[in-house]
Amino acid sequence: MDLSTTYLGLKLANPFVPSASPLSHNVDTAKRLEDAGAAAIIMYSLFEEQIATDEDNLDHLMHRQDIGHGEAHSYLPVHEAYKTRLEDYLENLSSLKAALSIPVIASLNGSSIGGWVEHGKHLQEAGADALELNVYYIAADIEQEGVAVEDRYVSILRELKRHVSVPINMKLSPQFSSVGHLVKQLEAAGVNGVSLFNRFYQPDIDLATLQVTPTLKLSSSAESLLAMRWIAILFGRVGISLAATGGVHTSQDAIKILLAGADVVHMCSALLVHGPERLSEVLDGLRMWMEENEYDSVEQLKGSVSQIHAENPAAFERANYMKVLESFEPPASVWR
């Protein structure tokens, strides 16, 4: 049975690629992921804000500790070995490359059109096989038009492409009025693949303090259906790699997504909860299902239930919405 797939031009042994998470922070857990069958690994994200904060901190430590008092020039000693998170990241990337035989995809995360994008070059130099570009942008300015938001994604991609030659994948938010059209624009701008979808930290209100605090909850299987829909819609309509991220916990989740047309399936929450070894269980599940259903290869099943191939293409569109609502029964405790 051939589980291999092609993603961002990289030939992978199977379609399971753990997404950016703390599991890639050290070589040991990364190795466990590889041993569990990961076909490639996406490193944790290097954030634009981290780079900027580090630079500010460094500047402060080196040059702005003065308080103007004769007894104290400064307070915190600055060690020569002071490493910014960028340097740390590059070092970790090199170690992962040295320790693993699977491709390592580095992840850059930011939203402004600025100098941080240039660091893609350093990631490439440190051995990244590809880059994931995660534009984590909230269009909070209500004067800003949707097209300007899309332009930002395209511009950042173009800027990154000026600095690197390795393939680039973009991780997208679901909050676009026309996801498919954006993907087409990105394709035109040279992207090699997209991952659908990014999960945002959500602000929450602390009722004790009335302060707004960020939260991030782990995903659940139900969320994978969002990515599945859009991959199904895009499959066969764009010429770039498609990846699903968010909510893939079981082999069933993964299989559905492959049927919808994904080249790879990303996993994160399930691995954080159950450990890297969960990946081999899911992989086994895929293998068993393929055996049971007599598929020879992943390529064969990929996209077989995409919108262009599905028996009922409309099911991926609005009709689907109506149907779900009608079938929803409230729990008994809810007064209606």
Next chain:
Amino acid sequence: MSQSRKVTIEGNEAAASVAHKTNEVIAIYPITPSSTMGEMADAWSDQSRENLWGAVPEVIEMQSEAGAAGTVHGALQTGALTTTFTSSQGLLLMIPNMYKIAGELTSSVIHVAARSLAAQALSIFGDHSDVMAVRQTGFSLLSSNNVQEVMDFALIAQRATLESRVPIAHFFDGFRTSHEVNEAEEISDDMMRALLPDELIRAHRERGLSPDAPVLRGTSQNPDVYFQGRESVNPYYEAMPDIVQAAMDQFAELTGRQYGLFEYEGAKDAERVLIIMGSGADAVEETVEHLTARGEKVGLVKVRLYRPFAPDRLLATIPSTAIRIAVLDRSKEPGSDGEPLYKDVVTAIAEHISAGGSHFAAMPRIVGGRYGLSSKEFTPGMIKAVFDELNSEAPKNHFTIGIHDDVSHTSLDWDAGFRVDAGKGVTKCMFFGLGSDGTVSANKNSIKIIGEGTDLYAQGYFVYDSKKAGAVTISHLRFGENPIRSPYLIGDDEAHFVACHQPVFLERYDMLDHAEEGGVFLLNSPHDPDKAWGQLPRRMQQQIIDKKLEFYVIDAYQVAKESGMGRRINTVMQTCFFAISGILERDAAIAKIKQAVEATYGKKGKSIVEKNFAAIDAALSHLHKVETPAKATSGFEMMPPVTGNAPDFVKRITGEIIAGRGDGLPVSAIPVDGTWPLGTAAFEKRNLALEIPVWDEDLCIHCGKCPFVCPHAAIRSKVFSTEAAENAPETFKHVPVKGKEFEAGMQISYQVAPEDCTGCGLCVEICPAHDKSNVSHKALNMAPQPALREAERENWDFFLNLPEYDRDQIRWNGMKGAMIAEPLFEFSGACVGCGETPYIKLATQLFGDRMIVANATGCSSIYGGNLPTTPYAANAEGRGPAWNNSLFEDNAEFGLGFRLAIDKQADYGRALLARMEAQVGGQLVRELIEADQSDEPGIHGQRRRVAELKGILKGIDSVDARNLESVSDRLVKQSVWIIGGDGWAYDIGFGGVDHVMASGRDVNILVLDTEVYSNTGGQMSKATPTGAIAKFAAGGKPVAKKDMARIAMAYGHVYVTQVAFGSKDVLTLRAFMEAESYPGPSLIIAYSPCIAHGVDLSHCIRQQDLAVNSGHVNLMRYDPRRADKGLNPLQLDSKKPTIPFKEFAETETRFSMLWRTHPQQAARLMTKAQNEIDERHHQLQQLSAMSYEKLAQEGEE
């Protein structure tokens, strides 16, 4: 031999760089101005920098200088090359060991940044009082005069001590040399190795103790042999001068720099000669060159090797033509007939002549003088005055130079305008900046750019403030084609370039007094160039016109903001300096700044580089030359330094010090015994805040939290009658007070002191009252100060004049009640958002009118008692905290002394009362003796009785009556407070704290726990927690914070509490009340966020919450009185931690930086810290849950 290179460094770095290369063990303890030597050594070792022999020196911080000296002694006795760095009282603490080290002929060099000793006052600045106090120890004393010499002598001393076996204290002037930035030729490793042959080092090692070749040292000797033993070392001391000179000669062969034990400069046939050591010698040399060039027969002898003193070599150095000699000492020995160097010179010459020596035709007339105490300026004008005095018929002896002594008339007059040739062709620049605006850093950077990047020479010296919030720095920079010595400040009419980095200084400092004719004045001004002229005070305008200054302005804040630099103006101002000072060609200068920026940040800070470049480019386009009108048009003058209502003393003396004119005050103006008036901070309106809080009286719930957290007592509440507010200014706000704490109909006001507020915003942060429809609007909201200043100033004055609420009626158990008490600690110079001062202020609100404070040296003694102004204040009755600072190490003992004296005097008073019962009246005597003073009414009752007693005593004519009068105030309960930081309580003063607790006496020990030595720059103490980075713990502290509370609790009779005011305010209030009421020793460990934690102190409250919620701080109270009632004395006020330690640690750079420098260590220490927290909380929980019922019952049986 490898080439040496030119480096631009401070004196401390020059010493430390050689010491670190040439030692194996370095035992250190922080003390200004030597701390940076230890810090650098520690940092280098942490970076695995090797010494000459390929080993990384072991650097260890000790609990005191006494501890450091003991460790040095031990390491030396075990054969390691060992050193330490110290100053002032630190050196004094080393004296016992110095005798031992010298007595055992142990090779060692210690490096001393010489500093004043605390006498009538502490001073961190430079003179030779400390080194003069160790001249009898047997240590050799070697003096270096400038940065280059510091480096050179550090090595020469190392060679000489190894060869001679006599230990050496190598010293240089604190601040003037230790902190001066200047250029030096670096000594290469090869040169050092050539001067330190291995056989000498092996010989030292072989003298070390070892069980493989055992010997015994440190015996006790009896009258039969001790004396002989003491004399046995004479040959070593006799040989020492030749050995040092030989080392100097060999050094000269290697480097080309030749030194002598005594060195002569000047006319070969000099008749008048000055003898001096230290940095002052360089100033004398400049003056001698100037005078001899004009034909004067003057000369100078520089003393290098002061001990062992070599009279023959001294004699050989002084020209035989000398007929008048002045010996200058940078120290003072009250009651002596001359200072040490003077007496040594007199003795040397007298011995020579009395023994028939013929060096001089006749005995020269020798006079001694004192100069430069506590870094007092020592200028060519002063030196010329000394030479002139030698010309007079009867030159004054035991004179002083540099002050105006109108009391003992010791001082010589001098011409402040006298200048020497050495200043010609040197470009002098002065910069007035804020401590926090990066001016000093930028200037150091400019010196490096010029010093290391061009053929020019550069010198920098920085004058700092004694305040921490809003500190002013004045940078003095010199640039020239020849090496620059000039160890004195830039004088009046000398500066080619004067820059004012903060427009607020315009009305405060006479900056342009320094400008030379035709010079350049650069002002950072938010106004358009055409408006800038109008912003200058009249005097300044006139100076610009008279001196024909070129006047430039730039809106540096705007440029910084637009280039993404925030409020960091240093690069902008530096660029302007290079662009218009003319020191370098403009384009070349800009290119060099950019190179420096790139070299500094490199790959690590790409966007910082971009921002800096943007700022540099924008600076040039925003720099404007202002056309100077022909006439001064300004309608305003400089601001007076203190308010108009200040008392005469404050106007005449404090005001002059604030205005920077303290040097001009005569001796008679200064109190003779170090006694200064209270409450003078209130007269210095510093106007630091850009924004101040505005009270929304409709939202306020009168909780009292804002005055509680204010570090500067700049927001207060008062409760008063409606009638009292009848004539209130129009904008004065007051409303009927809510709640049952006060009688109906009373009014309350929350008022800010607009010109004393520092704008930290803590009051707004703590304010719990939100607008229900807009949570960002609170009962306090920050608003720009300038628009509010006038009205609020009037309101503040009105508020102050409202009557204080009757303390007998205050309900002290809650914040609302207690916080209307008047603080007697206000407007200190502590940092904006300081985490310590709210505790002190609280204590003064509760007990200030009967409080006596022993204050350990440290931040709290600096913001508490550093001139010019004093934050401790008295109330309307004239009562307030009496305060003194003894030393760093002895504070607990010092405070215990207060207690003993007060108790003894009260005992004596009671005995006299008993004796005078018939005359005073039985009932009054009984009431006075038996008074219950456990609360405010009780104390006030006793005060009334004491007043009555005094009235009766007035009418009695007896010795007892007079004596009782003089002790009667002690019959009122007086509250002894022993205050200091963790460096004192956990480390240097721990033995005293422990002993005072064990004494059982009624004292209150308040430990302001910042978990580092805050005042000296954040060095590790035993309160530093696991995983925190601090100086001397650059790799993160590997062991847990000492649990002082548990140690104190172990006594059983000590009231112990741990508090964090920002986390639980009422608990803090209660703990203070309980501690003070406890009739035995109380220990309050007060968690105090500090800038040394690497947090912005606008988050002072949040950080305390995080510290408590994570279990880093356990709030607890241990009250021994509870055990008597069958209750567990320990109340654990902290709940189980609700957040992991890491969540707290990530918010403070002291912890988070470890991930950036030592990631594996960080991970390990974070886990360790968490385990320690879990364990500690668990144990406290167990302890607090124990039943004491049975114990109490057994006690009753």
